[in-house]
Amino acid sequence: MFSLGREMENSSHLLSPSSPCTSTFGGSLPFSSSPQQTGCSNDHLSLPLSPISFPPSPSSLSPATAESLHSFSPLSHCTASQGLEGQHIQCFSTATVPDQDDLTCLNWLHQRGNLLPLQPLPKITTLPQLESFTPTQPLSPAMSKPPYSFSSLIFMAIEDSPDKRFPVKDIYDWIVKNFPYYRTATGGWRNSVRHNLSLSKSFRRIQRDKSQSVGKGSLWCVCPEYRPALLEVLRKTHSYHSTNINLLNKPVLLEGAEFGVPAVCDSMEMSDPLSHTLLLSSPSTQIMAADNTPFSENPPCPLTPDHEELVTMESVEYHQSDVSEDMEKDPLSDSGYIELHYYESHQYQYLVLPGDTELDLETVEILQLDAEAQEAAGSLLDLAGGVY
DNA sequence: GGGCCTGTAAACATAC
DNA sequence: CGTATGTTTACAGGCC
Numbered sequence: 001m002f003s004l005g006r007e008m009e010n011s012s013h014l015l016s017p018s019s020p021c022t023s024t025f026g027g028s029l030p031f032s033s034s035p036q037q038t039g040c041s042n043d044h045l046s047l048p049l050s051p052i053s054f055p056p057s058p059s060s061l062s063p064a065t066a067e068s069l070h071s072f073s074p075l076s077h078c079t080a081s082q083g084l085e086g087q088h089i090q091c092f093s094t095a096t097v098p099d100q101d102d103l104t105c106l107n108w109l110h111q112r113g114n115l116l117p118l119q120p121l122p123k124i125t126t127l128p129q130l131e132s133f134t135p136t137q138p139l140s141p142a143m144s145k146p147p148y149s150f151s152s153l154i155f156m157a158i159e160d161s162p163d164k165r166f167p168v169k170d171i172y173d174w175i176v177k178n179f180p181y182y183r184t185a186t187g188g189w190r191n192s193v194r195h196n197l198s199l200s201k202s203f204r205r206i207q208r209d210k211s212q213s214v215g216k217g218s219l220w221c222v223c224p225e226y227r228p229a230l231l232e233v234l235r236k237t238h239s240y241h242s243t244n245i246n247l248l249n250k251p252v253l254l255e256g257a258e259f260g261v262p263a264v265c266d267s268m269e270m271s272d273p274l275s276h277t278l279l280l281s282s283p284s285t286q287i288m289a290a291d292n293t294p295f296s297e298n299p300p301c302p303l304t305p306d307h308e309e310l311v312t313m314e315s316v317e318y319h320q321s322d323v324s325e326d327m328e329k330d331p332l333s334d335s336g337y338i339e340l341h342y343y344e345s346h347q348y349q350y351l352v353l354p355g356d357t358e359l360d361l362e363t364v365e366i367l368q369l370d371a372e373a374q375e376a377a378g379s380l381l382d383l384a385g386g387v388y
Numbered sequence: 389g390g391g392c393c394t395g396t397a398a399a400c401a402t403a404c
Numbered sequence: 405c406g407t408a409t410g411t412t413t414a415c416a417g418g419c420c
Contacts, residue, residue, distance in 0.1 A: 149394065168409065188396060198411050216404055217409045
């Protein structure tokens with residue numbers, strides 16, 4: 001079960017067509033180049049490989065994979081049953097499949113405030129049981145240069161703006177606000193921003209409304225036809241840095257049984273840190289202690305986001321009744337992104353998924369195991385929305 | 389090695 | 405006039 005993700009790289013039989021749209025992974029920005037051909041309308045990105053069916057039919061699986069799925073079926077199918085050996089894993093998903101007119105929508109950016117692996121994740125406090133959670137400084141060097149190109153930074157800034165358009169100065173401010181590196185960087189990067197704006201076909205200059213004009217210069221927006229490519233580059237960069245760096249190179253400890261939950265994992269492959277990742281469905285998931293005491297009633301410690309630490313399997317229970325109808329909708333549901341957050345509590349690391357992605361564990365493993373697996377498994381967009 | 393992408397620097401023009 | 409903005413050119417480094 002714990003090599004499932006990697007195994008599924010080659011498990012094309014698990015993949016069933018779910019989206020009429022395919023595209024290639026260009027991986028390059030449309031910088032002075034033609035737009036990436038997605039062959040799709042509404043910016044729907046996907047990969048040549050189709051996503052996994054949900055849930056995969058056990059009969060269609062290789063023995064090892066089927067065994068894996070069997071072991072993880074509780075979480076995969078979000079129903080209550082006995083999970084890992086001696087381990088109680090429950091996940092009830094009440095999320096409905098969201099309308100995703102635009103699966104690449106980044107509206108969540110300004111809601112979420114963060115899609116960056118090197119940044120704190122303050123919005124996670126929407127988890128009711130994590131009210132006391134206080135973001136800490138990222139462990140990664142906050143002052144190091146971000147991995148994102150200027151085009152990506154500009155793209156994020158514009159997408160994060162309420163009107164999807166920003167003057168240059170606001171782009172500066174956004175970058176400085178979100179990437180402390182640029183607070184102290186010399187001014188040359190601003191020149192680079194302007195250079196990118198002017199040179200890249202991805203961005204378009206809009207004349208300000210003269211009647212409401214305040215400030216110098218024009219407004220800049222993202223050209224819709226280049227948006228999928230920008231999004232793809234951003235996603236790949238984000239994925240690479242959050243997955244490969246945060247997970248794949250980390251040691252694995254299987255010690256301890258927080259909340260009194262048996263620390264199983266004897267059968268786990270020690271080499272696969274994701275095998276021991278606790279998956280939650282944010283924001284409507286509760287971490288449960290062994291006695292079913294909600295996490296909020298028995299918090300072991302504040303969670304710290306983005307900790308590159310150890311991973312172990314833990315109990316999780318998701319109570320449908322605990323989810324109010326008006327609970328904040330995960331902005332990621334419309335984004336086409338699957339944002340994976342890692343929160344650490346002692347020796348445990350929790351992987352928090354958007355609440356309504358309805359991803360099953362094997363899919364998640366594929367998404368995280370490595371970049372190649374991600375590409376082989378299909379885009380997050382299809383996984384999130386294309387199969388229902 | 390060549391092409392492309394990206395970052396950086398610089399010069400210059402224009403607008404505020 | 406100073407500063408901000410926008411355009412353009414040039415060059416270097418990395419990657420494929």
